[in-house]
Structures are given as structure tokens and as C-alpha cells.
Amino acid sequence: MRLKVFRAASMSEAMALLRSELGAEAVILGTRRVAGGVEVTAALEPEEPVLIPPMGPSVAAVPVAGPLAFHNLPVALALALGAAPLEAALGATLGFAPLPEAQEKPLMLVGPPGAGKTLTCAKLAARLVMRGTAPVVVTADGQRAGAAAQLAAFTGVLGLTLAVAPSAASLGKALGRRERGQPVLVDTAGCDPFDPPQAVALRGLATASGADLVLVLPAGLDAQEAADLARAFAAIGARHLVPTRLDAARRLGAVLAAAEAGPLLLTEAGIGPDVADGLEPLSPARLAARLAAAPRRGVAAPQEAA
Known part of the structure; x- marks a missing residue:
């Protein structure tokens, strides 16, 4: 859209x-x-592309061998990653960058419902507090029952005050009270980016705050669904990606497909419910090691199942 x-x-x-x-x-x-x-x-709404069958052997029929076959990658992406040593191919195909510092611009966490935005916001706030910096934490989620209370519980433990600003106007006022150079973290309501009113409302919050938008997306989704979401949130303004539940996901096709489709810069990944230490920096080396690792014991890979 x-x-x-x-x-x-x-x-x-x-x-x-x-x-x-x-x-x-x-x-x-x-x-x-x-x-x-x-x-x-x-x-x-963009028109659906017309797919014309290729002459000769179909690209989709090309088998993807090795560990990459387990991760449900889109075929074209799997072939690109398999064309060179995996770490080098990841670095050449996808973008990696640290998360923005949230000082010059607020950091706004966006994504579909249930993606882990609130927990990620709490993890980032805890990191800043442990480094000796007290961030401004704002929730713009006025839709989900208990959303503000959940984040308030986290910020209360950290000794921070939570600002509730569900509209662009109230968000602008909340940000106007921060001290110069003080980091700002903004949690938002779950958004369906394919619904125009929701997309416009989220764009309005981003414009009012001048924030850097970070897409929070759970690992383990269908790869094509993740790619569609990444493109839609990128159209709203997202430039970075934080995949969550990386500790629980066995297949990483959704993470890589989303990063490529946005395109979005891979930054850090959520690896559990621990607020104090629950984000792991992503790099080509770490992703390569994870992709090449064998499936967990006790669960057969697709090619092993009878």
C-alpha cells in the first residue's frame, strides 16, 4: 500500500x-x-504482479541443499545465500546496523499485534538505565487492555515515569518535556499496516515525534507473510528490524525474508523474557552460525520425516 x-x-x-x-x-x-x-x-493499493512462467526449468524447482533447506527461505534468497560462504553471503545480501541511539531522534517500536514491542521497549529502557541514563518512555497504545499497566510495571521497577500519549498531539506534548539529549523510547499499539486508517494513524505518530521507526517482528512466521509485513511497515517509514522470540524459533526464513523485502537493517534480536539481558546483537557471523546449526534433537527435519 x-x-x-x-x-x-x-x-x-x-x-x-x-x-x-x-x-x-x-x-x-x-x-x-x-x-x-x-x-x-x-x-x-499496488496491483498484484502478473507472474509469467519462465521458459525452461523453473527457479522454484531448483533444490536448496544443506542447512538452508531447513529454514523455509524463499527460493531466490536461499540460492543467493548458497552462492558463497554463508557469512559472506549474508553480509552481501542483507543489511546490518546497530539500533539508533534514541537521543537525536526518538526510537519508535512498531509492528503487528503480539510481536513483542512492549517487552522490547522495556529491555531497551533497562539497558539505558544500567548504563546510567534515564530515558523518557512513552506508550502510544491506547487500544490493548492493560497495555499501559504492563509497561508501567516495567518502568516502575526501573524508577522511570511512563507517559501515556495515544494521539499525535499528546505524543508531541510528552516529547516536549524531555531534557536535551535525553533518549526517548515510544511503544505503539499493534498495527495492521494493510488497513489504511491504521497505517495513516501510525504515520501520524511517526511524523509528530520525528522518530526512527523500528519494526518488531516475531521469528517463526511464514516467510512470505513476514516479507509482506516488512514491505508494508517500510512504506510507513520503518528502516530497522528487531526479530523477537529468536530463542524459540527453529526456522529463520521469516527473519531473513523480512530483512530482504523491506529492505530493513537487522539490528538486535529478542531472545527471551528477561528484561535485564534479553537482546542479542545480530551480525552475519552470528546468523551464519545459527543457520548452519543442526535442528534441535528430538524433532526431525523435513527431509528426515517419513
């Missing part, structure tokens, strides 16, 4: 810009008066 905001002196001019860029199929999500004219927010 493609989101676009058009500003012009009059509604007719804004509509002309909208039709010129997005076409007649665009859906208008909202209009409002702004200084100097009007603002129109619109969305356009």
Missing part, C-alpha cells in the same frame, strides 16, 4: 495533484485545513 499526503492552496489543486500521481483508483483517507491551504491524505 502506498500512502501520500498532498498539500495545495485549494481542494481542487490538491485533487489534481492526487489524481496526477496516484490515479483514479486512489482512496481518500482524510482532508483538513492547514496553513496556506488544504491537506489530503490518500492511499493506493
